[in-house]
Amino acid sequence: VQFQQGFGAGMNYKNHMVFGVACGMGAATYLGQAPHPLGVAVAALAALLPDVDTPSSVVGRWVPVLPRLLSHRGITHSLLALGLLAWGLSVAVGHCADGRWLAVAAWVGYASSIVGDMLTLDGVRLLWPLKLRVRVPILWKSGGWQESAFNTVALGAALYFWLDTRPILADLQAWIADAIAALGWVSHRLLPVAAQLMQKMGGYVIARCG
Numbered sequence: 312v313q314f315q316q317g318f319g320a321g322m323n324y325k326n327h328m329v330f331g332v333a334c335g336m337g338a339a340t341y342l343g344q345a346p347h348p349l350g351v352a353v354a355a356l357a358a359l360l361p362d363v364d365t366p367s368s369v370v371g372r373w374v375p376v377l378p379r380l381l382s383h384r385g386i387t388h389s390l391l392a393l394g395l396l397a398w399g400l401s402v403a404v405g406h407c408a409d410g411r412w413l414a415v416a417a418w419v420g421y422a423s424s425i426v427g428d429m430l431t432l433d434g435v436r437l438l439w440p441l442k443l444r445v446r447v448p449i450l451w452k453s454g455g456w457q458e459s460a461f462n463t464v465a466l467g468a469a470l471y472f473w474l475d476t477r478p479i480l481a482d483l484q485a486w487i488a489d490a491i492a493a494l495g496w497v498s499h500r501l502l503p504v505a506a507q508l509m510q511k512m513g514g515y516v517i518a519r520c521g
């Protein structure tokens with residue numbers, strides 16, 4: 312681990328998401344749960360959030376005012392942010408058991424982004440508000456072959472851990488059951504609403520044309 316105040320390359324958003332997937336899968340398996348697609352997706356999206364301090368990032372473009380207020384690789388890449396996120400998620404989820412695993416996935420995905428950036432030349436201000444940057448610089452170029460190789464190993468390790476410790480057929484059956492249940496919910500709740508909207512729109516068009 313090195314401490315420095317310079318700047319360099321950082322992990323790009325695609326690799327952040329891939330690393331978030333790997334960490335989400337590994338965390339779920341470690342906690343004795345199947346790496347559910349929804350949880351893995353939450354982890355991948357949460358991995359984008361720390362870079363809200365960067366104007367050119369995906370999230371920074373969605374909320375352009377925040378990068379003007381935050382320093383790059385500052386508070387959003389710190390232990391303080393991880394602590395505040397854990398507290399916020401625990402308050403939001405409360406005693407809802409169904410939401411806890413999504414909260415864990417979000418926290419793991421966020422943390423994976425900080426870890427990923429800590430492996431680059433730029434490092435992160437992990438101990439914010441201290442200005443020292445913490446880095447373990449094994450990834451030298453943003454989007455380079457080192458990141459691809461690193462994420463390949465991370466995904467491979469997560470898959471091996473899952474296959475080695477979980478009943479994969481039972482997990483896949485659970486995924487299919489969840490997908491069928493979700494489709495049933497959509498067909499019973501959303502499709503009637505869509506049909507009513509189409510009917511009203513059709514009536515409006517006929518009235519206007521007539």
